[in-house]
Amino acid sequence: MITHPRTEELARAVAGWIDELRPSLDPRNAFLARVAVNVLGVIQRELTQGPAAEARAVEGMAGVLGHDGDFAELNAELCERIRAGELTVETPGLLAMLTMMAREQVAIDQPNYRPEGTPPP
Amino acid sequence: MTINVAEGLARLAVRLGGEGARLDGAQRLSGGASMETWAFAIDGSNGREALILRHRSAPFDPETARSVSLATEAALIQACGANGALVPPVRHVCDAEDGLGEAYVMVAVEGETLGRKIVSDPRFDAVRGKLARQCGETLVPIHATPPPAGLKLKFSDAEGELDRYEDSYRASGAQRPILELAFQYLRARIPPKVEPILLHGDFRNGNIMFHPEKGVAAVLDWELAHVGDPAEDMGWICTNSWRFGRPDRPVGGFGDYADLLAGYEAAGGKPIELSRVRFWQMLGSLRWGVMCLGMYLSWSSGVTNSVERPMIGRRVSETEADLVVLLEEGL
Numbered sequence: 492m493i494t495h496p497r498t499e500e501l502a503r504a505v506a507g508w509i510d511e512l513r514p515s516l517d518p519r520n521a522f523l524a525r526v527a528v529n530v531l532g533v534i535q536r537e538l539t540q541g542p543a544a545e546a547r548a549v550e551g552m553a554g555v556l557g558h559d560g561d562f563a564e565l566n567a568e569l570c571e572r573i574r575a576g577e578l579t580v581e582t583p584g585l586l587a588m589l590t591m592m593a594r595e596q597v598a599i600d601q602p603n604y605r606p607e608g609t610p611p612p
Numbered sequence: 613m614t615i616n617v618a619e620g621l622a623r624l625a626v627r628l629g630g631e632g633a634r635l636d637g638a639q640r641l642s643g644g645a646s647m648e649t650w651a652f653a654i655d656g657s658n659g660r661e662a663l664i665l666r667h668r669s670a671p672f673d674p675e676t677a678r679s680v681s682l683a684t685e686a687a688l689i690q691a692c693g694a695n696g697a698l699v700p701p702v703r704h705v706c707d708a709e710d711g712l713g714e715a716y717v718m719v720a721v722e723g724e725t726l727g728r729k730i731v732s733d734p735r736f737d738a739v740r741g742k743l744a745r746q747c748g749e750t751l752v753p754i755h756a757t758p759p760p761a762g763l764k765l766k767f768s769d770a771e772g773e774l775d776r777y778e779d780s781y782r783a784s785g786a787q788r789p790i791l792e793l794a795f796q797y798l799r800a801r802i803p804p805k806v807e808p809i810l811l812h813g814d815f816r817n818g819n820i821m822f823h824p825e826k827g828v829a830a831v832l833d834w835e836l837a838h839v840g841d842p843a844e845d846m847g848w849i850c851t852n853s854w855r856f857g858r859p860d861r862p863v864g865g866f867g868d869y870a871d872l873l874a875g876y877e878a879a880g881g882k883p884i885e886l887s888r889v890r891f892w893q894m895l896g897s898l899r900w901g902v903m904c905l906g907m908y909l910s911w912s913s914g915v916t917n918s919v920e921r922p923m924i925g926r927r928v929s930e931t932e933a934d935l936v937v938l939l940e941e942g943l
Contacts, residue, residue: 519640526920533926566787573792580797580939589790590936596929606933607852607897608941611860 499535506531536599544595551588617667620712621652628663628704628717629656636660646670647835651720662720663703667712679835684763686716688837691760692810696753700821700830721830727817727856731865735824744867746828747849748875751815754831755842755881759810766838770802773844773895777902784905790932793939794898801943803888806841813837815845816854817864843884846872847892852934853900853927862893887943894938901931 496504506528513524545562552565555578560568572578578585597604605612618638625635633656641649641664650665668682680688686705693699706715730736730743759765768776778795781788813836821830848854850872855865863872869886877883908925910916 523919526923530919530923533923566789569789570787570792573789573796576796578793580793580942585793586936586940589793589932590940593790593929593932593936597933600926600929603857604930604933605857605859606930607859607937609859611858 497538499538502531502534502538506535533600536602540595540599544599547595548592551591555582555584555588615667615669615711615713617648617650617665617712620710620715621650621665624665624704624706624710624712624717625652625654625656627710629654629658629661632657646672664700664718664720665712665715666718667715669713672714678766680763680765680837682714682716682835684765685834685837686718687760687763688810688834689718692754692757692831695757697757698750698828698830700832721821723821723823723829725818725821725832727854727865730817730822731856731858731861736822736866739822739824739827740866742827743822744863744869744871745875745878747815747820747863747867748846748872748877748881749879750820750828750831751812751842751845751876752879752881754812755809755845757810759839765810767808768838768840768844769805769808770798770841770891770895773899774799774802777899780906781902784902784909786905786928788901788928788932790935791898791901791928794894794935797939797943798891798895798898801891803841803843803891806843808839809842811838811840811842811845813845814848816849816851817856817866818854820864841888841892842881843888843892844895846876846884846889847894848896850889850893851896851900853897853930890938890943894935894943897931897934897938901928901935904928904931 509524509528513521516524549562549565552569553559556565556568580586621638622635625633633654636653636655638650638652641651646668648667648669652663654661666682683705686702689699690702700718700721702716702718704717706712781791812831814833819833820828821832823829849864850862852859858865861867862869904924904927907921911921
């Protein structure tokens with residue numbers, strides 16, 4: 492309903508404040524404060540990247556399953572059909588779609604994570 | 613009952629250091645919801661002694677817990693040490709007199725445990741290339757230690773682990789297609805059974821003390837010790853979540869599979885096929901994914917309230933990003 496300040500900006504402001512506070516904290520709380528800053532980073536990225544990532548996931552799942560639906564429905568059906576053995580690593584397009592989804596989620600959760608198969612820096 | 617660790621350590625200083633001995637500094641190093649590690653020193657008649665306290669801060673139920681009691685942990689360290697394994701010497705197992713609850717004291721071993729430092733700190737550049745082989749050698753005397761009688765260690769094989777983690781995953785209510793696919797894939801590829809032996813159970817970069825010149829100095833964190841397939845310990849140290857940003861170096865982010873396997877064999881270990889290690893490595897990623905879900909649940913159910921727990925729940929996606937690559941490569 493409003494244009495400014497955006498929610499991700501509020502999260503960024505809180506993260507900045509915690510960062511300022513960190514040097515004054517004991518080691519345990521300094522560690523937890525760093526975790527809290529990371530949490531706020533996830534929130535910012537989810538707000539900015541999440542909607543497009545979810546739209547691509549919905550499109551990808553609909554392609555593999557052969558029909559439309561919302562994220563929760565498609566995701567649940569995907570899980571059921573994998574569990575039932577109807578969809579396997581041999582299913583055309585399945586692994587490519589899951590790889591895309593995993594990369595997009597890890598880009599939100601831990602953008603610096605280097606997954607299996609990443610070449611040396 | 614809340615235990616005041618600092619007061620307990622002051623009493624312990626007198627008990628271990630003799631009359632006139634005093635506590636010289638105490639610092640909590642790390643701690644999860646149930647376990648704390650403290651570094652402390654005793655200044656006594658025999659000089660200064662640097663020690664480590666392992667202390668359980670939450671009630672322990674040996675029936676349901678995956679981990680062993682701290683007394684069992686200490687007994688295992690002593691048994692493996694007597695068999696030639698690199699372990700921190702156990703200095704004292706705490707009893708009622710210490711007022712520290714379930715706890716034991718070990719001698720502080722010099723070195724570094726932070727995985728990221730082992731992988732990227734220039735101090736480890738010279739020794740890094742030798743570490744994978746040393747890790748293979750290090751496992752042999754652990755795996756060759758007969759489990760001490762009366763410790764009631766848990767047994768698990770690949771099928772049992774898959775059952776256990778799938779139960780946890782189902783109970784979480786999460787719906788993660790990649791974890792579903794990994795369960796199906798691994799179930800269809802369970803390796804042939806082997807004679808179960810003693811395992812460390814949490815053998816990974818982060819739980820090993822490395823010295824910048826000598827390499828492996830001591831294997832720490834024995835709480836997940838159990839009996840099972842030797843390839844489990846090898847696969848876990850190859851799981852990408854413990855490579856600290858160097859997925860190109862499969863063993864702990866510092867070495868290659870061939871060195872790990874060669875070190876194990878050269879030290880007298882029964883040869884293990886790489887495919888078996890890779891199976892356990894993939895199961896390791898799945899295991900860590902389910903464990904991350906469990907840590908989130910320990911927060912969402914109100915058992916713990918640390919901000920760390922729900923954030924670890926967001927590490928499930930790292931295991932998914934690894935699992936899809938392993939599924940693509942195939943076992």
